[in-house]
Amino acid sequence: GEDVEQSLFLSVREGDSSVINCTYTDSSSTYLYWYKQEPGAGLQLLTYIFSNMDMKQDQRLTVLLNKKDKHLSLRIADTQTGDSAIYFCAEKDEKLTFGTGTRLTIIP
Amino acid sequence: GAVVSQHPSWVICKSGTSVKIECRSLDFQATTMFWYRQFPKQSLMLMATSNEGSKATYEQGVEKDKFLINHASLTLSTLTVTSAHPEDSSFYICSGGQGARTGELFFGEGSRLTVL
Numbered sequence: 001g002e003d004v005e006q007s008l009f010l011s012v013r014e015g016d017s018s019v020i021n022c023t024y025t026d027s028s029s030t031y032l033y034w035y036k037q038e039p040g041a042g043l044q045l046l047t048y049i050f051s052n053m054d055m056k057q058d059q060r061l062t063v064l065l066n067k068k069d070k071h072l073s074l075r076i077a078d079t080q081t082g083d084s085a086i087y088f089c090a091e092k093d094e095k096l097t098f099g100t101g102t103r104l105t106i107i108p
Numbered sequence: 109g110a111v112v113s114q115h116p117s118w119v120i121c122k123s124g125t126s127v128k129i130e131c132r133s134l135d136f137q138a139t140t141m142f143w144y145r146q147f148p149k150q151s152l153m154l155m156a157t158s159n160e161g162s163k164a165t166y167e168q169g170v171e172k173d174k175f176l177i178n179h180a181s182l183t184l185s186t187l188t189v190t191s192a193h194p195e196d197s198s199f200y201i202c203s204g205g206q207g208a209r210t211g212e213l214f215f216g217e218g219s220r221l222t223v224l
Contacts, residue, residue, distance in 0.1 A: 033146070033213065042114070042201055043152075043215035088151065096142065096213060098152045
């Protein structure tokens with residue numbers, strides 16, 4: 001079946017950029033997503049990218065997609081304490097498959 | 109973005125009882141909704157795909173008789189956990205989208221079920 005992998009933890013100093021990486025195996029993915037989950041809460045859609053694009057920028061968020069290497073990244077510029085959360089990447093073909101989630105910790 | 113609302117946010121029940129969780133799309137029509145289950149510190153696992161007006165499609169290993177899904181209208185899908193047991197305790201999250209055209213999928217706030 002489809003597999004989506006992420007690093008489990010990332011620590012970044014406040015004000016620096018955070019880069020969260022994700023790899024996937026499904027070559028038929030149509031959309032790839034980044035979701036944010038704060039403790040005890042549901043998932044908030046941050047951004048998504050169509051599989052024929054290689055970059056998408058939305059304010060502090062930049063998504064890069066390398067379809068050949070099946071690698072997706074999310075860059076958060078000027079990371080703030082409110083960005084502390086778990087970030088899930090997900091890929092969609094017929095169904096949505098989630099990565100393991102990356103817990104982002106902000107160091108003051 | 110579009111809003112998906114779940115109710116209840118949390119529920120505690122006794123073993124052997126049934127619990128119903130509602131998932132509503134508030135400002136769009138969702139022909140398809142998805143139900144996920146999340147264990148502590150783990151990722152989301154798709155349980156089933158709920159299709160309006162037809163039977164749900166369950167993922168391998170998910171008991172359809174235990175997790176009853178009904179999608180009676182374009183704005184409401186329900187998940188009923190029948191004869192709940194402590195191992196069913198989990199965080200259940202639904203999602204819906206405006207269709208393949210946009211690619212956007214929005215999630216509800218989640219429902220935390222605790223079975224005593």
